[in-house]
Amino acid sequence: MAYETSVNEAPSSSMSAPKTVPVVDFSRFLHGSVADKRAIAREIDEAFRNVGFVYLQNHGVPQQKVDECFEWSQRFFALPEAVKKLAPHPPGGSHHRGYSGLGVEKVTQNVFDSNEVEALRQMPDFKESFESGNVHDQMQPNIWLPDEELPGFRQFMEAFFLDCAGLIHTILHALAISLSLPPSQLSDAHSQSLFQLRLLHYPSIPSSLLHSGEKSRIGAHSDFGTLTLLFQDDVGGLEIQHPQTEEFIAAPPIPGGVLVNIGDLMMRWSNGRWRSTVHRVVAPPVSKVEREELGDEEAETEMCRPRYSIPFFATADPETVIECLPGCEGPDGKKEFEAMTALEYVQMRMAALYA
Ligand SMILES: O=C(O)CCC(=O)C(=O)O
Numbered sequence: 579m580a581y582e583t584s585v586n587e588a589p590s591s592s593m594s595a596p597k598t599v600p601v602v603d604f605s606r607f608l609h610g611s612v613a614d615k616r617a618i619a620r621e622i623d624e625a626f627r628n629v630g631f632v633y634l635q636n637h638g639v640p641q642q643k644v645d646e647c648f649e650w651s652q653r654f655f656a657l658p659e660a661v662k663k664l665a666p667h668p669p670g671g672s673h674h675r676g677y678s679g680l681g682v683e684k685v686t687q688n689v690f691d692s693n694e695v696e697a698l699r700q701m702p703d704f705k706e707s708f709e710s711g712n713v714h715d716q717m718q719p720n721i722w723l724p725d726e727e728l729p730g731f732r733q734f735m736e737a738f739f740l741d742c743a744g745l746i747h748t749i750l751h752a753l754a755i756s757l758s759l760p761p762s763q764l765s766d767a768h769s770q771s772l773f774q775l776r777l778l779h780y781p782s783i784p785s786s787l788l789h790s791g792e793k794s795r796i797g798a799h800s801d802f803g804t805l806t807l808l809f810q811d812d813v814g815g816l817e818i819q820h821p822q823t824e825e826f827i828a829a830p831p832i833p834g835g836v837l838v839n840i841g842d843l844m845m846r847w848s849n850g851r852w853r854s855t856v857h858r859v860v861a862p863p864v865s866k867v868e869r870e871e872l873g874d875e876e877a878e879t880e881m882c883r884p885r886y887s888i889p890f891f892a893t894a895d896p897e898t899v900i901e902c903l904p905g906c907e908g909p910d911g912k913k914e915f916e917a918m919t920a921l922e923y924v925q926m927r928m929a930a931l932y933a
């Protein structure tokens with residue numbers, strides 16, 4: 579609850595963008611009148627224009643399922659390394675499924691030059707991940723553990739995928755309404771739901787290594803699809819780079835809320851109207867209790883808590899041509915970006931991750 583005061587604030591006016599991530603009550607979109615839906619669509623549009631991130635509360639994915647997903651994630655990552663490697667992420671960047679061990683992936687922010695990617699990989703992110711996707715995705719089939727290693731894991735993840743995909747489609751309806759497009763236009767362009775459910779574990783590590791920059795949890799990057807949902811545990815450390823001030827601000831977990839952000843593909847599609855905001859995960863804030871128990875200095879050098887998060891990445895159907903959506907043109911009808919298909923764009927970005 580302590581977090582709420584720092585993220586809750588009055589709606590921004592067009593004169594001044596909010597300095598924190600706006601919080602929107604999504605139940606008014608899910609269950610409200612046409613006027614309610616329009617009002618919420620406007621709030622989300624404004625958050626994405628100003629900050630690129632929004633917290634949705636009462637988003638319809640049951641909290642008990644979110645909690646359960648975190649429990650499965652903990653159980654998965656607690657398995658011996660040799661077992662986790664029975665579902666290995668394939669080498670290369672085109673098949674993004676299965677388990678990646680500590681330090682395999684280094685997120686890069688728009689770095690396509692292979693020498694630069696190599697240089698960045700010298701300081702790998704200290705995290706491990708497990709990716710799964712749509713059971714019907716033939717380009718990227720899922721890679722599961724043998725079921726007896728963690729019975730029920732696969733079944734849960736397949737079901738949770740559908741809950742998250744449902745929320746993505748509903749948010750896409752809201753975004754289409756905010757642009758006065760036919761309400762299903764954006765959702766229809768995601769009809770195959772080729773999305774990605776990612777479990778992330780950042781193990782405990784001396785905070786000093788994160789403060790000194792010798793290690794990172796996840797380096798500054800933007801997401802490359804259309805929309806991302808992000809569920810976090812209560813540890814904290816996520817920061818977003820405010821588009822106006824360029825300062826990194828905390829985006830702490832809020833009870834019952836999911837963070838939603840715009841990715842690069844949606845930024846292009848909306849001609850820059852919605853921002854694909856850079857974010858990163860740093861050392862978690864030292865809690866009051868830790869400070870009191872350990873004293874300031876010791877608290878900073880202590881091991882920081884392990885952190886779990888669950889991002890869910892959406893992207894448009896591969897053949898969708900991503901070009902300025904109606905109503906998003908610049909002042910003189912200007913379009914900032916070349917048209918390209920969703921597939922062309924995502925391949926370009928994924929190649930940079932594992933090149
Ligand atoms: O762990 C987090 O909170 C952020 C994860 C993230 O940004 C990503 O996987 O793209």
Ligand SMILES: [Fe+2]
Nearest residue numbers: 799800801857
């Ligand atoms: Fe991200």
